[in-house]
Amino acid sequence: MNQGDRAFLGHPRGLAYLLFTEAWERFSYYGMQSLLALYLVKHLLQPGQADGLLFFDAFRQLYGGLDGQPLASAIVGTYFASVYVTPILGGLVADRLLGRHRTVLLGALTMMAGHFLMAVQAAFLPALGLLVLGSGLFKGNLASQIGALYGRDDPRRDGAFQLYYLGINIGLIAAPLVIGTLAETRGWHVGFAVAGVGMAIATIIYLAGRRHLPVDERGSRSERRMRMTGQDLRGLLGIILLIPLLAVALLPNNQIFNAYLIWGDAHLELTLGGLRVPTSWLITLDAGLGLTILAGLPFVYRRYARHRPEPGDLAKLTIGSLFATGGMLCLALGSALAGA
Known part of the structure; x- marks a missing residue:
């Protein structure tokens, strides 16, 4: 990368695209996350609402007969745990198969599909699966590009990560105000759909800024492997x-x-x-x-x-x-x- 690039607050232009991509992705992610437990307790697990959900009867058996709020909290906990595990898979896919850019894009499209599917009640479990998979492909592979914008001894690196996490917090603060309000006043499906729109915006920003981002290292596996x-x-x-x-x-x-x-x-x-x-x-x-x-x-x-x-x-x-x-x-x- 060009270490003389200071187009964005003294940082490389690529940081702006990564920051706003992450902010909109976090807007959609935390918006959906702020709804999930309430959606389950107040709607999906109410009598008769779970009828017709794809794969739900078999899925419920994994929790040993839990129902109502305990089942809702268990599902939310499983979702959170899965989101933290799947970035390991995302790192392997990026390093050995697709490279970071393609993996991030695949993750973004997968999450966008998951958010929009959440608006379709019958597709609740497939939607959650897509969100977990997409998050794993997206998460670490976007953040890892920040360090690659700078030289090893560039003093701007720490400030770049502070700006990046500021973007995360902006998305976190805004998401419940917008998505949560729409879901609780206009309907759950509206909130989930708006989360999908947020993910679509994140995808567009990432695609628009690709030429300003670090180039994937595409050497052979033996060339890229280094002894610790x-x-x-x-x-x-x-x-x-x-x-x-x-x-x-x-x-x-x-x-x-x-x-x-x-x-x-x-x-x-x-x-x-x-x-x-x-x-x-x-x-x-x-x-x-x-x-x-x-x-x-x-x-x-x-x-x-x-x-x-x-x-x-x-x-x-x-x-x-x-x-x-x-x-x-x-x-x-x-x-x-x-x-x-």
Whole structure:
């Protein structure tokens, strides 16, 4: 890539296309995710609604006779887990078969089909399958292109990832306000269809910017295979050791889209100016507060560093995980007190 390219806020032009592609993809992804648990509990798993769903009777048996809200939460949890596993497949497809660009495009088209199929009630399970597969093909292969825009020692790299994650948060904040509102006021199928439109926009942006993105390395497998150094192995071991710590933070975070939404819909007084607001807005509230704290943390750590050494990356991950766990414990306490 041309290291002198500073067309987008001092960064390569390709970053703009990757950022806006990701923002629209996250808009569609989190929009659908903010609906899924509520859609299952309030509509699809109501008496008679699941009749005629493709493959659903056999699928239900996997959960040992669960029904209603427990079944809904189990389905949502299975979907979330699958979305985190399939990027491994996406990486293999990109590295060994199609390359990153084709894999991203295939993933985008697959997710778009899944979002639009979610608007067809009978196709619920095939739609979920397409979304899981498409996300696996898309996710890691888009993000990995950011680093390839820069040289190894380019100081702009860290700032590029900060902008990229800002795009993710913008999509997360906007999705419940638009998709959630339409789904809860105009109908579930409308919300799912709008998520499909968001994915279509992401696909168009990606195609428009392909000439500004890193070229796929298309050498033979033997040419591309490199022996891992001792430093690489230590880094890999560190990542493996971080998995339990990150899981502690991810588990309660994902419950924001599952148990928290279901409980909030049933127990919280969701009114603003005398009007009932959509339950999915709880996601926007959570994301907005998180983004505000994220923006303020550098100033907090800078002030802290005046008096004592700034915590390292591992310590910061630990602090964040403890806050995430503490937040979920507070919700558990609130639920228990409300039940009492």
